[in-house]
Amino acid sequence: MTLRNALFGLYALLCLGAMTWPGYATFGNRIEPYVLGLPFSFFWVVAWVVATFLVLVIYHRTGERDS
C-alpha cells in the first residue's frame, strides 16, 4: 500500500468517525457558535462534506496517470 492510499484511508476513517459517534458527539454537537447562519451541529457536517471534496481533489490529482 502506498503512502497516498494509506493517508486517504486514514482520512476516510477520520471523516466517518467525525460524522458519527464518537467524533460528532464529542466535538461537533452544539448549537453555538453559529457559522454562516447555521447552528454548529449543522455546519460541522457541511464542513466535512467540503473537506471530503478537497481531499478527493488532492487524491485524484496526485494519482498515477492511468488514462
Place this chain on the structure above:
Amino acid sequence: MPASWIVIGISVAYLAASLVVGMWPGRKASGTAAGFVAGDRSLGLVVMYFITGATIFSSFAFLGGPGWAFKKGAAAFYILGYGTLGLVPFYFLGPRAARLGRKYGFVSQAEMIAQRYGMRSIAGVMAVISVAAFIPYLGLQIKGAGYVLFAVTRGELPVWLGGALVYGVVLIYVLRSGVLGVGWTNTFQGVFMMLLAWGLGLYLPYKLYGGVQPMFEQIAAAKPEHLLAPGLTSAGGLWNWGEYSTAVLVSILGFSVWPHLFMKAFTAKDERTLRRTVVLYPTFQVFLVPLFLIGFAGVNFGSAPEAADQILPHMLMNMQIPAVLVGLFCAGALAASMSSGDAMVHAAASIAVRDGGVRALGWKLDDHEQRKWIRVAVVVVLLGAYLLTVFYRGDLVSLLLWAYGPVGQFFPVVVATLYWKRATGAGVLAGLLAGGAMTVLFTIQPGLRPWPLHAGIYGVAINVILLVVVSMMTSGAICTQDSDYLDVADTPS
C-alpha cells in the same frame, strides 16, 4: 381560478421541455442493447455528473429531506453524512467494473458477478432482488409526482391522473432514447432542481423569520433538542447514537452498489470520467443544505401538514406567494421524481431482460431482440409500478423496506468479486441470501436485535462472515477464468 392555471401551465411547460430534451439524443445511440442500456459507453463528465447526482436525488430528497428536518431535526444530518463518503467506494470499484464491461460486454452489475463464478443462479437472485426493490421505489416516485400536482392544484388534478401524466412523459423518452434520454433529461432536471432548492431554501427563512440564523435562534429557544444530533425519531423521542452511526455506515456501504447507479459505470466513456464524477459528487451533495433549511423553516411555521413529507407544499400553499413561484416549485418536485424514476425504470427493465432472462434463464436473444424486449420490459415495469400506486392500499414505504435490506447486501459481494481471488460463487450466494434474510428479519422485528443498531449492519456482518468462510471451504473450485477476470480488472485500459 387563474393562479392555478399559471401553476399548471408552468408544470406542463416543464414536462414538455423534459420531453424535448429526452427525445433529442435518441438518434445518436446505436440500435443495440449496449446502445440502449450503456449508451455505447460514451458518456462524458457533465452528463455523468448529473446522471449520478440526479438519480440519487429523488422525491425522497426533495420532499423527504425537508420532511426529516421538520419532524426529526438533526436526525436529517445523517442523510448529508452518508452521502459524503457514500460514492467514494465507486472511485475504486467503478473503473474496475468498467474495464470488465469493456472486455466482456457487460452492461449490468449482476451479469458482471455471475460471469466470474459461472453461476447463473447468482444473476437470477440479484435480478429478482433488484426488480423487487425497484417497483415499490418507483411507485413512491409516481405517487410523489402525483401528490405534488394534486396539492398545488388544490385537488383539481387527482393523484392517479397527475402520476399518469408525468410518467407518460418518462415512458416516451426512456423508450425512445434509453440511457441517453435519462442522462440528458437528468442534466436538465438536475440544474433546475439545484437552482430551485437554493432559491426556496434561502427565500423561505428570510420571508418567514428574517434570515437563516434568526430562524435557527428561534428553534434553539423553543426546541433545542431539534438542533442537536442524533435528533428525534418519527415518534418524537430522542434517537440514539448507535442507530444514527450504524445507519450512516450501512448507507455508505449500500450507496454505490444500488444497481441503477452501479451500472452507470458501464456508460462512462473512460475511467478518468468515472473518477472525476466521484470527485465532484460532494458538490451535488451540498444541495441538501437548502432542502434542510426549508424543513427547519416549517418548525415554527404555525400550522403543520398531515404528513411530514408535505411540509414544503404545505408552506407554499399557506403563504402569500406568487403563483409563478409555486409553479416553479412544482416543476422542481417533478424534476426530482422524474430524474430518479427514469433511471429506475430503465435499470429494472435492463436487469429483468439481461440478468433475469438472458443470464439466469438462458434465453437466446440476439442484440436487437434484447433491445426490443428491454423496451417491452420498460412498459411492463412502469405499468406494474403505476398499478401498485393506484390500487395498493397498504403502505408503500414498508414494502420498500423489505426490498432495501437485500440490495444493501450487494456491497460485500461486489468488493469480493472485483478484488478477492479466493471468493467462490457458493460463498457469494450464501452471504447474499443470509445477509438479506437477516436484514429483512431485523427490519420487520426490531425487538429481536441484540443491540439497538441499524438492521443492515447485522446483515453485512453475517454476509461477510459467510462469504469468507464458505469461499474458503469451497476454494477447490477456482477456475482459470477467475485469474483472467481479475487481471482485466487490475489493468488500466
